[in-house]
Amino acid sequence: xxxxxxxxxxxxxxxxxxxxxxxxxxxxxxxxxxxxxxxxxxxxxxxxxxxxxxxxxxxxxxxxxxxxxxxxxxxxxxxxxxxxxxxxxxxxxxxxxxxxxxxxxxxxxxxxxxxxxxxxxxxxxxxxxxxxxxxxxxxxxxxxxxxxxxxxxxxxxxxxxxxxxxxxxxxxxxxxxxxxxxxxxxxxxxxxxxxxxxxxxxxxxxxxxxxxxxxxxxxxxxxxxxxxxxxxxxxxxxxxxxxxxxxxxxxxxx
Amino acid sequence: xxxxxxxxxxxxxxxxxxxxxxxxxxxxxxxxxxxxxxxxxxxxxxxxxxxxxxxxxxxxxxxxxxxxxxxxxxxxxxxxxxxxxxxxxxxxxxxxxxxxxxxxxxxxxxxxxxxxxxxxxxxxxxxxxxxxxxxxxxxxxxxxxxxxxxxxxxxxxxxxxxxxxxxxxxxxxxxxxxxxxxxxxxxxxxxxxxxxxxxxxxxxxxxxxxxxxxxxxxxxxxxxxxxxxxxxxxxxxxxxxxxxxxx
Numbered sequence: 225x226x227x228x229x230x231x232x233x234x235x236x237x238x239x240x241x242x243x244x245x246x247x248x249x250x251x252x253x254x255x256x257x258x259x260x261x262x263x264x265x266x267x268x269x270x271x272x273x274x275x276x277x278x279x280x281x282x283x284x285x286x287x288x289x290x291x292x293x294x295x296x297x298x299x300x301x302x303x304x305x306x307x308x309x310x311x312x313x314x315x316x317x318x319x320x321x322x323x324x325x326x327x328x329x330x331x332x333x334x335x336x337x338x339x340x341x342x343x344x345x346x347x348x349x350x351x352x353x354x355x356x357x358x359x360x361x362x363x364x365x366x367x368x369x370x371x372x373x374x375x376x377x378x379x380x381x382x383x384x385x386x387x388x389x390x391x392x393x394x395x396x397x398x399x400x401x402x403x404x405x406x407x408x409x410x411x412x413x414x415x416x417x418x419x420x421x422x423x424x425x426x427x428x429x430x431x432x433x434x435x436x437x438x439x440x441x442x443x444x445x446x447x448x449x450x451x452x453x454x455x456x457x458x459x460x461x462x463x464x465x466x467x468x469x470x471x472x473x474x475x476x477x478x
Numbered sequence: 479x480x481x482x483x484x485x486x487x488x489x490x491x492x493x494x495x496x497x498x499x500x501x502x503x504x505x506x507x508x509x510x511x512x513x514x515x516x517x518x519x520x521x522x523x524x525x526x527x528x529x530x531x532x533x534x535x536x537x538x539x540x541x542x543x544x545x546x547x548x549x550x551x552x553x554x555x556x557x558x559x560x561x562x563x564x565x566x567x568x569x570x571x572x573x574x575x576x577x578x579x580x581x582x583x584x585x586x587x588x589x590x591x592x593x594x595x596x597x598x599x600x601x602x603x604x605x606x607x608x609x610x611x612x613x614x615x616x617x618x619x620x621x622x623x624x625x626x627x628x629x630x631x632x633x634x635x636x637x638x639x640x641x642x643x644x645x646x647x648x649x650x651x652x653x654x655x656x657x658x659x660x661x662x663x664x665x666x667x668x669x670x671x672x673x674x675x676x677x678x679x680x681x682x683x684x685x686x687x688x689x690x691x692x693x694x695x696x697x698x699x700x701x702x703x704x705x706x707x708x709x710x711x712x713x714x715x716x717x718x719x720x721x722x723x724x725x
Contacts, residue, residue, distance in 0.1 A: 282582060285604070305537070313649055314604040318544065321597050329638065330589055331541060334582060341578035359641070366644035368597060374641030375593070380636035381625035383577045390578065466648045 225249045226346075228298050229280065230335070231305025233257045235404035236354070239427035240302055245270035252298075254288055255305070279305050279331035280323055286311040289338050300434055301339060303332040308369045310410040311476025320478035321368050333379055340462045341385075341390045349433050350393050353380040357400040357447050362453030362462030365470035366410070386437060391401035395433060395442045400447040402426050412472035421446075486532075487511040488559050488610070490550070492599070493538070495519045497666035498529075498617070501690035502566055502644050505534045506652050514557070516550055517569065540569050540595035541587050547598035554606070561610035564604055564697065567596045567639075568617040572632040572672035576643025592635035593611050597642070607654045614650075615697055618660040628674070636660075640703070647679050648700060660709035664689045684708055 231237040231252035241253050241261075245268035251259050254275040261274045277290060278284040292298075309320045309328050318449055321333035332353060339345055356373040357364075363370035380396040387394055401407055431446050433441040442448045454461040490567075494515035503515040507530035516538040521527045525533040536553045538546040541678040549679065554562070562598045571591045573584040600607075607614055619636040628632050643658035650656050663682040669676050689706055696704040 252503030282586070313646055314601060316597050318547075321601075322543075322594060324591055325594055325597075328591075329634065330586065333585055333589075333634065337578050337580050337585065341576075362641070362644045362648065364645045364648040364712050367642050367649060370645045371593070371638040375634040377636030378622050378625060379577075379630050381631050382627055382630035384625045384627075386576050386578065386623070386630075413659075426499075430636035462644060462648045468653075470649060 225226060226252070226296050226332055227300045227302070228252045228254065228292075228339075229304055230254045230277065230301045230331070233260050234400070235406050236402055236423050236430075237304045238268075238424035239303070239336060240304065240430065241263045241272065242268070243282040243427045245272055250296075252292075261331065274327070276367070279327045282330070283332060284336065285334055285477065289335070289344075292339075292344050297344055298339070299337075299346045299411075300350045300351060300352065300353065301350045302434075304329065304352075306356075306373075307353065308366055308410045309476070309478035310366045310369070311473055311478070312365075313367050316368075316478050317474040319418070323373055324368055324478075328369070329375050329379075332376055336379075336387075340387050343390055345390070347391045349391070350392070350395060351387065351472055352395045352430070352434055353377070355380070355396050355398050357398050357442070357454075358452055358465075359398050359453040360442075360461070361465050362454070362458070364462065364466040365412075365473050394438075394439060397430055397433065398440065398442045398443060398447060398451065399426055399430075400442075400450060409411050410477055413474055414472070480619070481558065487563035488561060489552075490516070490554075490562060490565045490603070492516045492538070492567050494535070494552075495527075496523065497668060498664065498690050498693065499566070499568040500662065500687055501531055501686055502527060502568065504530060504691060505694055506564070511563075512557075512559075514550070514554065514559075514712075516546070520636070535620075538592040542570075543590055543595035543598040546595055547602040548712050550599065551602045559606065561612065563610045563634050564615065565599075565603055566617065566697075567599060567606060567613045568669075569595070570617070570632075572629060572668060574628045574632075574669070574672045574674040576628065577630040580631060588631045588635055590634070593638050596645035599633065600646075611654055612631060613655045613657065613697060613700060614646075615693075616640075616656075616658040617701075618643075618658045620660045620662040620707055622690075629672075632672070633716045636715045639718075643698070655700050657697070657700060660703065660705045661689045661693070662705065683710075 232241045233255035248269040254277045259353040355377040358370040384394045401420040429443040491503040494503040495517035512535045538549045622637040647656035663683040692706045
């Protein structure tokens with residue numbers, strides 16, 4: 225199986241890459257920081273191609289797409305790369321929000337629209353958008369991050385039918401907190417890392433869901449019940465998120 | 479606005495040269511509020527176009543978010559506005575067609591006009607909105623509920639606004655009221671501008687006048703989110719993308 229992963233150098237992307245390599249697949253790992261990918265343990269059976277991409281720049285994405293021309297099509301694509309900006313809405317500069325929209329929304333939309341229907345995706349392939357549990361819960365303290373993840377989830381819902389016509393199925397994943405450097409940077413002080421899911425476990429769950437038939441997936445029981453709660457009592461869920469996160473934030477991190 | 483029409487309020491309406499925005503700008507002007515209307519187009523004579531002396535128009539192209547926000551802020555300072563009671567972020571653009579054919583500039587344009595620009599604007603207006611304990615109103619779309627295969631990026635931007643309003647409402651509790659209103663399919667020129675010929679289906683869409691009126695009621699009530707729909711119109715909208723309808 226040939227797989228593309230964006231944001232493959234760290235966090236969930238890294239875990240996905242390593243798990244797929246362990247299973248013996250062919251992985252194209254795209255990220256802005258390619259150094260840490262080159263030090264990947266060689267014990268894996270699969271083969272890894274490292275590609276540089278700066279998802280803030282449309283030109284860089286275009287170059288990445290050009291490098292796929294004439295190559296074997298992908299069976300799975302994980303549009304995983306994402307960044308965040310936490311703090312009070314008005315304390316974060318507009319430039320940080322522009323970056324957030326570019327990486328979390330523009331890049332996956334652009335990549336998906338250029339991969340599907342262009343012979344870059346194999347028949348019956350899968351495209352996976354990584355949204356966030358904030359889609360169900362709201363996220364005061366990272367309102368624009370939540371906005372981009374909501375936008376991505378909506379985009380995935382919209383393209384489900386048109387992509388299906390092109391023999392590509394869509395999966396949207398809504399992961400809760402994962403124990404990564406990214407989460408540690410953005411979580412309020414004093415939050416427990418042990419409450420977050422290990423990226424390796426998350427990667428396994430997501431890969432299993434990508435093999436299945438579902439269109440959306442909330443990995444783990446916590447995310448599942450969180451989503452249920454958020455859908456049934458959206459106002460209360462967002463208010464609790466405010467208590468748990470927004471009120472505890474020290475200062476803006478972007 | 480708790481004390482209804484107690485004093486002339488300051489009102490901002492973006493995307494006010496056409497459709498719902500234009501009707502809203504006129505409606506608030508009619509109630510003798512001070513209205514600042516913005517849009518992409520250049521208009522030679524404000525008063526002649528809007529038919530109200532208390533509407534000021536400024537050209538602010540939202541496809542350049544930074545410039546649009548600073549232009550609007552500058553004109554507000556020129557007019558001596560210290561508070562902003564009501565900001566209606568209505569301006570939006572759309573493109574219609576299969577998602578895998580969407581040109582890169584229209585993806586970028588929709589994100590800029592519909593999402594980045596409102597964010598820039600909210601950042602610029604925050605102090606004035608907080609000073610007035612004002613109301614920030616975003617205009618969404620009911621299409622975010624089920625999605626729409628031919629409007630994918632547009633729906634994504636509207637869903638993003640929905641998410642933004644949900645979290646920001648909680649953040650700004652006690653400082654200003656944030657809300658989003660989702661109009662259903664409305665008989666405005668947006669669909670034609672987006673490149674979609676609706677043909678007879680257009681007849682079943684809601685009249686912009688009624689939608690604008692419903693939006694005003696929703697703004698007065700100030701609840702978190704409000705959908706404005708007619709069931710049959712939404713049902714008929716499903717047939718609007720018949721494909722051949724492309725201009």
